[in-house]
Amino acid sequence: MIALLPLLVPLVGAALAALAGERRGALVAASLASTIATFAASLFLPGAPAFQRAWLPGLGVSFSLDPGGAASVLVVVVALVMVPTALVAALTVEERPGRFVAWLLLAQAGLGGIFMARDLLVFYVFWEGTLIPSLLLLGAYGLEKRRAATLKYLTYAVGGSFVMLVTILALKALSGAASFALADLVLAAQDLPAGTQAWLFAGLALGMAVKLPLWPLHSWLVDLNEQNHPSGAADVLGTLYKVGGYGFFAWALPVLPLGAERLAPLFIALGAFTAVYGAVVATSQTHLKRLLAYASLSHMGIVAVGVFGLHVAGLNGAVYLLAAQMLSTGGLFVVSGMLYARRRSFDVDAYGGIAKSAPALAALTLFLVFAFIGVPGLANFPGEFLSLLGAYQTSPAAAVVATLAVIGAGVYGVNVYQRLFLGQQREPVRDLGPVELYVLVPFVAGVLWLGLAPAAQLERIEAQSQVAVVQLAGTEPPADELALGGAR
Amino acid sequence: MTFPPVLDVDWGHLAPALTLLTTAAACLLLALFQRDSRLTAGTALIGLFTAFVFNLSVFMSDSAGGASFGLRYLADAPALAFNFVVILGTALAVLVSYDQLSRMGMDHPEYYPLMLLSALGAVVMAAAGDLVTLLLGLEVLSLPVYVLSAWRTSARQSEEAGMKYFLLGAFGSAVLVYGAALLYGASGSFVYAEVVAALTSGGLVSLATAGAALVLVGLGFKAALAPFHQWSPDVYTGAPTPVVTFMSVVVKAAAFAALLRVAATVAPEVSPWLQTALAVAVAATLVVGNLAALVQRGVKRMLAYSAVAHAGYLGLAVLAPDHGGVEAAVWYLTAYTLMNAGAFAVLSLVVDRNDQGDDIERFAGLGQTRPGLALALTVFLLSLGGIPPLAGFAGKVMVFSAAVEAGYLWLALLGIATSVVALVYYFRVVAAMYFRRPEYASPSFRSSATDVAIAAALAGTVLLGILPGWWHDAIRGAQAALGF
Numbered sequence: 002m003i004a005l006l007p008l009l010v011p012l013v014g015a016a017l018a019a020l021a022g023e024r025r026g027a028l029v030a031a032s033l034a035s036t037i038a039t040f041a042a043s044l045f046l047p048g049a050p051a052f053q054r055a056w057l058p059g060l061g062v063s064f065s066l067d068p069g070g071a072a073s074v075l076v077v078v079v080a081l082v083m084v085p086t087a088l089v090a091a092l093t094v095e096e097r098p099g100r101f102v103a104w105l106l107l108a109q110a111g112l113g114g115i116f117m118a119r120d121l122l123v124f125y126v127f128w129e130g131t132l133i134p135s136l137l138l139l140g141a142y143g144l145e146k147r148r149a150a151t152l153k154y155l156t157y158a159v160g161g162s163f164v165m166l167v168t169i170l171a172l173k174a175l176s177g178a179a180s181f182a183l184a185d186l187v188l189a190a191q192d193l194p195a196g197t198q199a200w201l202f203a204g205l206a207l208g209m210a211v212k213l214p215l216w217p218l219h220s221w222l223v224d225l226n227e228q229n230h231p232s233g234a235a236d237v238l239g240t241l242y243k244v245g246g247y248g249f250f251a252w253a254l255p256v257l258p259l260g261a262e263r264l265a266p267l268f269i270a271l272g273a274f275t276a277v278y279g280a281v282v283a284t285s286q287t288h289l290k291r292l293l294a295y296a297s298l299s300h301m302g303i304v305a306v307g308v309f310g311l312h313v314a315g316l317n318g319a320v321y322l323l324a325a326q327m328l329s330t331g332g333l334f335v336v337s338g339m340l341y342a343r344r345r346s347f348d349v350d351a352y353g354g355i356a357k358s359a360p361a362l363a364a365l366t367l368f369l370v371f372a373f374i375g376v377p378g379l380a381n382f383p384g385e386f387l388s389l390l391g392a393y394q395t396s397p398a399a400a401v402v403a404t405l406a407v408i409g410a411g412v413y414g415v416n417v418y419q420r421l422f423l424g425q426q427r428e429p430v431r432d433l434g435p436v437e438l439y440v441l442v443p444f445v446a447g448v449l450w451l452g453l454a455p456a457a458q459l460e461r462i463e464a465q466s467q468v469a470v471v472q473l474a475g476t477e478p479p480a481d482e483l484a485l486g487g488a489r
Numbered sequence: 490m491t492f493p494p495v496l497d498v499d500w501g502h503l504a505p506a507l508t509l510l511t512t513a514a515a516c517l518l519l520a521l522f523q524r525d526s527r528l529t530a531g532t533a534l535i536g537l538f539t540a541f542v543f544n545l546s547v548f549m550s551d552s553a554g555g556a557s558f559g560l561r562y563l564a565d566a567p568a569l570a571f572n573f574v575v576i577l578g579t580a581l582a583v584l585v586s587y588d589q590l591s592r593m594g595m596d597h598p599e600y601y602p603l604m605l606l607s608a609l610g611a612v613v614m615a616a617a618g619d620l621v622t623l624l625l626g627l628e629v630l631s632l633p634v635y636v637l638s639a640w641r642t643s644a645r646q647s648e649e650a651g652m653k654y655f656l657l658g659a660f661g662s663a664v665l666v667y668g669a670a671l672l673y674g675a676s677g678s679f680v681y682a683e684v685v686a687a688l689t690s691g692g693l694v695s696l697a698t699a700g701a702a703l704v705l706v707g708l709g710f711k712a713a714l715a716p717f718h719q720w721s722p723d724v725y726t727g728a729p730t731p732v733v734t735f736m737s738v739v740v741k742a743a744a745f746a747a748l749l750r751v752a753a754t755v756a757p758e759v760s761p762w763l764q765t766a767l768a769v770a771v772a773a774t775l776v777v778g779n780l781a782a783l784v785q786r787g788v789k790r791m792l793a794y795s796a797v798a799h800a801g802y803l804g805l806a807v808l809a810p811d812h813g814g815v816e817a818a819v820w821y822l823t824a825y826t827l828m829n830a831g832a833f834a835v836l837s838l839v840v841d842r843n844d845q846g847d848d849i850e851r852f853a854g855l856g857q858t859r860p861g862l863a864l865a866l867t868v869f870l871l872s873l874g875g876i877p878p879l880a881g882f883a884g885k886v887m888v889f890s891a892a893v894e895a896g897y898l899w900l901a902l903l904g905i906a907t908s909v910v911a912l913v914y915y916f917r918v919v920a921a922m923y924f925r926r927p928e929y930a931s932p933s934f935r936s937s938a939t940d941v942a943i944a945a946a947l948a949g950t951v952l953l954g955i956l957p958g959w960w961h962d963a964i965r966g967a968q969a970a971l972g973f
Binding site for chain 2: 055056057058059060062122125126127129130132133136137140141147148151152155156159160163164166167170171173174
């Protein structure tokens with residue numbers, strides 16, 4: 002039952018937030034109560050028993066959630082990030098804040114389902130269901146060009162995921178699996194020839210590559226971040242919802258190892274290119290949110306390189322980087338909202354020298370930027386390092402190319418900090434208020450936690466990576482390892 | 490020694506149909522003395538509830554699966570499940586009509602009796618085990634709907650809709666009769682089971698193929714499968730919205746009940762090209778319905794083309810009756826009835842008293858002016874678009890998985906490609922409601938009866954989506970008990 006809490010608590014919270022509506026006090030109370038309760042509950046996830054009930058038995062679908070493995074790490078990080086994010090939304094959204102928070106919390110429930118699902122169709126239900134809140138947040142609360150951005154996002158996301166749905170149905174039909182459960186699919190799909198697996202893998206990959214995102218399917222992301230509500234809360238959700246890498250890790254690789262091996266050269270090349278491309282384009286951006294979007298695109302390229310190195314270190318690193326990314330990128334999007342609240346602009350050149358008048362804001366931003374660009378000791382470093390290390394074992398060329406993105410990160414990271422906070426101060430801004438400080442503390446704490454103590458989290462992730470690795474090695478998985486992966 | 494009964498009838502199986510018939514007659518009598526149609530509507534609802542109870546008792550009992558009149562009137566699992574869909578759709582339509590008739594100036598007391606008679610026809614069609622019963626059901630279903638389409642006598646559009654529907658419907662029926670005659674010529678029987686038996690023991694397969702093809706064409710007219718769908722957008726646009734609520738779900742359910750029966754029994758016994766032709770028709774329906782819906786300005790006409798598109802999705806299930814297509818079709822129609830009738834119910838509150846004003850601009854800002862209405866329509870449209878966890882998603886999974894299992898992967902891929910298009914036009918309405926400011930005065934008409942219909946459809950769409958298993962199991966379980 003503990004596995005259900007990260008889904009049920011946010012659902013209740015969403016209902017309360019919708020009821021609270023315009024009353025700020027009630028809304029802040031509802032969002033804090035819901036997110037803190039979810040965070041507390043998610044701390045008990047590691048080692049909690051799996052949850053399983055028949056859902057659509059006629060088609061072999063069961064509602065099964067397993068809080069073990071990578072899920073326990075990712076759900077905790079999501080829950081941690083949501084505490085300040087929902088608070089920001091409750092405090093700063095001017096019109097219809099209740100619904101904004103309600104959509105955020107609904108999306109949080111969906112994310113919990115995505116990470117914990119151990120039935121491929123249930124995974125899809127959460128995957129697709131979470132799209133609606135993020136679409137409505139963009140469309141109803143975004144800036145002037147939000148409608149074009151929403152349509153683009155909708156088309157990319159739905160186009161990819163509908164192909165994924167047919168592939169999921171075809172996967173069960175072609176492999177003759179008894180159900181959509183991970184364990185059944187892993188066993189049944191072993192007998193599929195490599196060619197069939199490659200086609201099925203490509204079908205799943207289309208949906209996942211859009212969400213990752215990988216070049217050339219990334220352009221929705223930049224518009225989404227640029228047009229989203231200026232508070233940054235919706236962008237944090239966008240960051241949390243980049244679940245494509247997790248989809249590859251938890252489903253596509255273990256179920257279709259031969260297809261993965263055949264297509265890995267293509268995807269690792271795309272990943273390396275995405276990493277470099279994102280970093281290069283980010284250096285030339287002057288719009289803060291577009292810069293963050295391209296920079297996080299670059300990180301997602303490194304995630305892809307880590308996953309498609311098909312090596313255990315890279316897999317661990319990729320998922321770790323996903324978790325770290327939620328904290329560092331999420332924190333920077335919240336900072337961008339705070340800057341916007343001060344000067345009504347996302348243009349980097351509209352700032353400059355504000356470190357003098359806002360030293361606390363500058364210090365915390367610098368900290369988050371350091372985490373973002375992969376400074377050792379902070380959250381992103383272990384993930385980036387392991388991703389590239391793993392990829393280097395199997396495809397050194399791609400790993401070397403992707404490493405260039407890390408250098409690029411130093412350039413745009415330091416550059417943006419310098420343009421925002423250093424140099425000639427034109428006009429002073431107010432420093433962090435006490436509430437803003439509380440909002441940034443969870444991000445900073447999380448960044449330190451993931452940066453300084455990666456071992457325990459990596460161990461949990463590795464329990465699940467082994468399922469994929471064993472499949473990729475082409476041997477029959479021992480029963481206990483499948484159980485670690487949380488199949489039954 | 491025992492004698493066979495003089496009349497081979499199980500009255501229990503006929504009870505739902507007979508209830509609808511007697512209620513229709515009672516409503517007609519009542520209408521003679523009572524000019525206020527609301528009393529008739531109440532009586533109709535009571536009759537529908539009684540029919541529901543009778544149907545439920547047969548569905549739950551062991552006697553399900555029997556037949557009356559020598560296999561001509563079947564009470565098997567699909568037929569009984571279709572009865573639920575028909576009763577549900579009719580009840581929703583009655584609730585939507587309740588306050589609308591007087592508002593739209595079409596309050597004639599014969600309205601509800603005609604609707605009940607049409608529902609009776611649908612029940613008979615679903616139960617038909619032979620071609621003559623099928624034709625009887627089809628005519629009982631269709632004639633009242635022709636009249637109801639032209640119910641708004643003050644509007645040329647409505648008259649034109651009724652006329653067009655009548656002429657094309659009559660043409661469709663004629664084709665069906667001709668096909669039935671050819672099938673009889675090939676096999677010497679009208680009863681499906683006997684036709685199949687005659688064909689397997691060496692009947693005239695080529696003649697039977699022609700006959701079955703014509704029967705499918707006739708039913709394709711009713712189901713609005715391309716290329717026989719052209720009547721439906723015009724009729725849906727011209728007919729009064731409460732009537733469209735009825736016919737978009739009940740007529741479609743009846744047509745697919747009959748199609749499914751023919752596809753599962755007779756079609757596999759004739760030349761395999763018939764199956765291919767049906768698959769091509771389904772593909773064309775998916776493409777035409779969705780692409781045409783994309784370019785519509787009016788929401789009503791968009792929903793009309795979307796109804797054509799959903800005939801395509803149902804067609805996927807019809808192609809795979811042996812791979813779970815039967816329960817998929819019944820389940821899909823249940824979900825479709827809830828979400829489509831719900832969408833039309835919301836539409837009936839947005840249009841003015843002349844049934845005009847369904848442009849997408851009229852929906853702008855509805856999220857602020859009528860939040861409840863906007864939320865309900867959002868759920869219905871997203872469900873029609875197949876977004877989880879709503880009923881339309883589970884239905885889509887069922888029909889697509891039936892098609893994939895039956896080897897129609899290409900058709901499933903086409904269906905998915907067109908579904909992306911579908912989501913764009915559904916979402917356009919949602920976007921107008923939430924992302925734009927109001928451009929017109931918010932619709933002022935309120936009707937608690939329509940609100941009840943919307944609330945029921947909304948609850949059904951959400952609950953069936955979150956818990957799809959029980960109804961799927963119920964249909965399958967009943968089927969398994971019948972040795973399907």
